[in-house]
Amino acid sequence: MTLRTPELLAPAGSLTMLETAFAYGATAIYAGQPRYSLRVRNNDFGDIEVLAEGIRRTHALGHRFFLVSNIYPHGAKLKTYLDDMAPVIALKPDALIMSDPGLILMVRETWPEVEIHLSVQANTVNAAAVRFWKQAGVSRVILSRELSLDQIAEIRQACPDTELEVFVHGALCIAYSGRCLLSGYFNHRDPNQGTCTNSCRWDFNVKPAAEDASGDVYVIEEREKRQGSYMPIEEDEHGTYILNSKDLRAIEHVQRLVEIGIDSLKIEGRTKSPYYVARTCQTYRQAIDDAVAGRGLDPALLGQLEGLANRGYTDGFYQRHTPAETQNYLRGHSESDRSQYVGDVVAWDAARGLAEITVKNKFGVGDRLEIILPAGNREIAVTQMENAAGEPVEVAPGSGHRVWLPLPPEAVGAFVARYV
Secondary structure, X not given: OOOOOOXXXXXXXXXXXXXXXXXXXXXXXXXXXXXXXXXXXXXXXXXXXXXXXXXXXXXXXXXXXXXXXXXOOOHHXXXXXXXXXXXXXXXXXOEEEEOOHHHHHHHHHHOOOOOEEEOHHHOOOOHHHHHHHHHOOOOEEEOOOOOOHHHHHHHHHHOOOOEEEEEEEEOOOOOHHHOOOXXXXXXXXOHHHOOOOOHHHOOEXXXXXXXXXXXXXXXXXXXXXXXXXXXXXXXXXXXXXXXXXXXXXXXXXXXXXXXHOOOEEEEOOOXXXXXXXXXXHHHHHHHHHHHHOOOOOOOHHXXXXXXXXXXXXXXXXXXXXXXXXXXXXXXXXXXXXXXXXXXXXXXXXXXXXXXXXXXXXXXXXXXXXXXXXXXXXXXXXXXXXEOOOOOEOOXXXXXXXXXXXXXXXXXXXXXXXXXX
């Protein structure tokens, strides 16, 4: 059986992220304007000139640029949407990623030639819904994260003429496909308008409470921002879903998804760093290529993803788990168990034969580093290090510092990670 290579779709919040994604193996990127997408912060594409340049660079490489327009708008944004989108549509993004039926109707009526992809926010979980959206003019459906591999396979078989996309890596929301109300409740910042404060990852503390007429009740307190304010929650046979999830990592399922015939494998993280994009794209690029070639998963790829800051990993709903295995009850912040991003290689000094590193996190002589490049990674042991004056130093203290290491000129542009 000849397997088709799926698209590797990467997030971009800036031109640097866009270029990094393509350098490390992505074949498409998605980005959004802050007013009409679900990522307001860390998003440079609200500037029409930056957006135009991003689309131009993407098309010059022969790749695809998808514009996210997936809010559920209140009436005020309906009034401005078409006027604001007209110059954007003129830039010819390859598709709009949308979720609201009203906005989809407006785009279909105004720009019938524009390709529309249905956002995961629309919670599509069955083949009948996929057929409905196909009739509404949607060419691709991004399936809900709550589906198992077998359910995805059933939809693929029932809907062979609709492109299907699934998430394979990144943060998971605690609400169905991201439709969450917590941030709006706590801070009046609506996640469905793009201003999520990640309330699900606050430091909640569960307190015992007396049983009332409805059964067992637990009380939670958020210790950092809402100390002394207690909220009742209930737990049923499936668990309690108010604490944060581990991060999605489905690289072990890439082979099956390729065999099913999924059109696009998507990485979450438009507010993440270029380092994150480089690591995930490089790793999933190899996993896809290996799967198409009939090779099994390289176990080393799992370790490479452990090198990213994460909240612990889960494969989500691709295989069914008990809630305790998919929730992260211990911490809401990210940690790395394998390596830490410590710097960027920005220049090479021919006179000294050394490469310049802008430092992001502390490292020093004696550490083992990984030099991460699109052409392949290499490991080095730090045996010497100099400052700008050519004086030997033992430690690069942290962000804001610059040091020089004996690296070849082709290392310029690399990310540097320290093994921990």
